[in-house]
Amino acid sequence: MAKAYRLIFDENLCIGCQACNVACRLENDVPEGVYRLQVHVTTQGVFPHLGMHFERRSCVMCDEPPCVSVCPTGASFQSKDGLVHIHESQCITCKYCILACPYHARFINPVKNVVEKCTFCFDSRLSKALDPACVSVCTTEALRFGDVSQENSTVAMLSRKETLLFPKAHLGTKPKVCFIPARKGVKV
Amino acid sequence: MSPMWGSTAQYEVMHWSWAIAVYLFLAGISAGSIIVALLVKWNRHERSNSSIWDAMIKSGTLVAPVSILAGLFLLVADLGRPLSFYWLLIRFNPLSVMSLGVLFLLIYTPIVLVFTLLVFERTIVKYTWLSPLGSFIEWVKSLHSYAKTIEYFLMAAALCVGTYTGFLLSALYAIPLWNSPVLPIVFLTSSISSGIAVNILIGLVFFKSTINTESIKYLLVLDLRVIMTELPLLGIFFVGLLYGGGEVSSMAKAALSHGGLALVFWLGVIGIGLLLPLATVILALRSHVYRVGYILTNATAVLLGVLLLRYYIIYAGQIYLG
Ligand code: SF4
Ligand code: SF4
Numbered sequence: 001m002a003k004a005y006r007l008i009f010d011e012n013l014c015i016g017c018q019a020c021n022v023a024c025r026l027e028n029d030v031p032e033g034v035y036r037l038q039v040h041v042t043t044q045g046v047f048p049h050l051g052m053h054f055e056r057r058s059c060v061m062c063d064e065p066p067c068v069s070v071c072p073t074g075a076s077f078q079s080k081d082g083l084v085h086i087h088e089s090q091c092i093t094c095k096y097c098i099l100a101c102p103y104h105a106r107f108i109n110p111v112k113n114v115v116e117k118c119t120f121c122f123d124s125r126l127s128k129a130l131d132p133a134c135v136s137v138c139t140t141e142a143l144r145f146g147d148v149s150q151e152n153s154t155v156a157m158l159s160r161k162e163t164l165l166f167p168k169a170h171l172g173t174k175p176k177v178c179f180i181p182a183r184k185g186v187k188v
Numbered sequence: 189m190s191p192m193w194g195s196t197a198q199y200e201v202m203h204w205s206w207a208i209a210v211y212l213f214l215a216g217i218s219a220g221s222i223i224v225a226l227l228v229k230w231n232r233h234e235r236s237n238s239s240i241w242d243a244m245i246k247s248g249t250l251v252a253p254v255s256i257l258a259g260l261f262l263l264v265a266d267l268g269r270p271l272s273f274y275w276l277l278i279r280f281n282p283l284s285v286m287s288l289g290v291l292f293l294l295i296y297t298p299i300v301l302v303f304t305l306l307v308f309e310r311t312i313v314k315y316t317w318l319s320p321l322g323s324f325i326e327w328v329k330s331l332h333s334y335a336k337t338i339e340y341f342l343m344a345a346a347l348c349v350g351t352y353t354g355f356l357l358s359a360l361y362a363i364p365l366w367n368s369p370v371l372p373i374v375f376l377t378s379s380i381s382s383g384i385a386v387n388i389l390i391g392l393v394f395f396k397s398t399i400n401t402e403s404i405k406y407l408l409v410l411d412l413r414v415i416m417t418e419l420p421l422l423g424i425f426f427v428g429l430l431y432g433g434g435e436v437s438s439m440a441k442a443a444l445s446h447g448g449l450a451l452v453f454w455l456g457v458i459g460i461g462l463l464l465p466l467a468t469v470i471l472a473l474r475s476h477v478y479r480v481g482y483i484l485t486n487a488t489a490v491l492l493g494v495l496l497l498r499y500y501i502i503y504a505g506q507i508y509l510g
C-alpha cells in the first residue's frame with residue numbers, strides 16, 4: 001500500500017538549536033551558503049513581552065506539487081508514495097521549478113550545478129526504513145515523522161489530538177509537512 | 189519583527205536574469221514582425237513593388253528568423269546545463285508551458301524559414317554562389333502552390349509563440365506579479381507593437397522604399413492605435429494586481445513605487461516606450477508634418493519600451509515574492 005507520509009513540526013517544543021539543519025547538511029553534503037532545511041528564529045513583541053517564533057523552512061512535499069507540473073523534462077517527478085524527487089541527469093537547470101515553488105524550497109547546488117531540495121533523506125535513510133536525519137537528531141522531539149495511514153503511528157495520533165496548520169494551504173498544494181502553532185501568543 | 193537567526197540569501201537569487209528578458213523580447217519581436225508582415229501582405233491593396241508595405245513584408249520575413257534563432261541561442265546558453273538541452277526535445281510534459289513553448293517553437297521556426305525563402309526567392313536565385321542550393325530552391329518553389337496554407341499556419345504559430353511567453357510567467361502562482369491572466373495579452377500586444385516598430389525601422393533603413401506622405405501618415409496612425417491599446421492594457425494589468433488583495437496588492441504597490449525598478453517602469457516603459465511616441469504621433473498628425481525622422485524616433489522608442497517591459501516584469505516578479 002502507498003504510504004501517506006507526514007512530518008509534524010511542533011513550534012512549542014522547538015528551541016531553535018539548529019541540530020536538524022546541521023544533521024541535514026552532513027547527511028546530504030549540502031554546500032556552504034545554501035540550505036535544504038533551516039529553522040528561522042525571530043523575536044516578536046515589545047519588551048518585556050517578548051516571544052520567540054520558530055519557522056521551519058524546507059520542501060513541504062506537496063501532494064499536488066507545482067514544481068513537478070512545470071518541469072519540461074520530467075526531471076522533477078512524484079513517486080508512488082507521493083514524494084517529490086529530482087532525476088539529476090535529466091535536469092537541464094532551467095530553474096522553472098525553483099520559481100514555481102511557493103515555499104521557495106529549491107535552490108541550485110553550486111557544486112553540482114543542479115537543482116536540489118529536501119528529499120526526506122529518501123536514498124540514504126527513508127528507503128531503509130530510517131527516519132529523515134533532521135527527525136532523528138531533534139533534541140526536543142519537536143519533529144515527528146511517519147505514515148498517517150497507520151492508525152497508531154505517532155503522527156496519526158498527534159494529528160488526531162492537535163490542531164495542524166498546513167503552510168499556504170489556500171494554494172491547494174496539500175503539503176505533507178505541517179506544524180503545530182505556538183500556543184502562547186505574544187502579549188502586546 | 190527582528191530576524192535573529194536564518195539565512196535568506198538563497199531566496200534573493202534572481203534565477204531568471206536579463207538573458208530571459210532579452211529572450212522574451214526577441215521571441216516577441218519575431219512573432220510580432222511576422223504577424224505584421226502577414227497582415228500587411230493579406231490586406232494591402234495596391235501591389236506595387238516599391239511601397240513601404242512591401243518593405244515591411246520583407247523586413248518582417250528577415251527579422252523573424254534572425255531574432256527567433258538569436259533568442260533560442262540565448263535561451264539555451266542561459267540554462268544551467270546548456271549541453272543537456274536535448275532533454276527538452278525528447279521529453280514532453282503537456283502540463284508545462286515550457287514544454288508547450290518548445291513545441292510551438294519547433295513548429296514555428298521551420299515555417300518562418302520556409303516563408304522567408306519564399307519571399308526572397310528572386311533574390312536568392314540571383315546569387316550564383318547559392319546555386320548548390322538549386323534543388324532546395326526548386327523544392328521551395330514547388331511550395332508556392334501551398335503559399336496561402338503556409339501563411340495561415342505561420343500566423344497561428346506566431347500567435348502561439350507571442351502568447352506563450354506570457355503564459356510561461358503567468359502559470360506560476362508562486363509569483364504574485366506574474367500570476368495574472370492579463371499578462372499574456374499584454375505580452376502579445378507589446379510584441380505586435382515591437383513587430384510594427386522593427387518592420388518600419390528595418391524597412392526604412394534597408395529596403396529604401398519610396399516614402400511618401402501617405403505611407404508615413406498610415407504608419408503613424410498604426411503606431412497610435414497600438415499605443416492606445418497597450419496603455420489601457422497595462423493599466424488593467426496593474427489595477428487587477430492592486431485590487432488582488434493581501435500580498436498581491438502590497439507587492440504590486442512596492443513594484444510600482446520602490447527603487448530603480450519602479451523608475452525603469454515609469455521612465456522606461458511608460459515614458460519612453462509609450463508617452464514619447466504618443467506625443468510625437470499626435471504632434472505630427474495635428475500639424476500635418478510627416479517626417480521620416482519622427483517614424484524612426486518612434487520605432488526606436490517603442491522597441492526600447494518593449495524590452496524594458498520584459499526586463500521590469502522578469503525582475504519585479506522575482507524581487508517582490510511576498
Ligand atoms: S515545497 Fe516546493 S519543491 Fe517541495 S514539493 Fe512543494 S512545490 Fe515542490
Ligand atoms: S530546473 Fe530541472 S527539475 Fe527544475 S524544471 Fe528545469 S529541468 Fe525540471
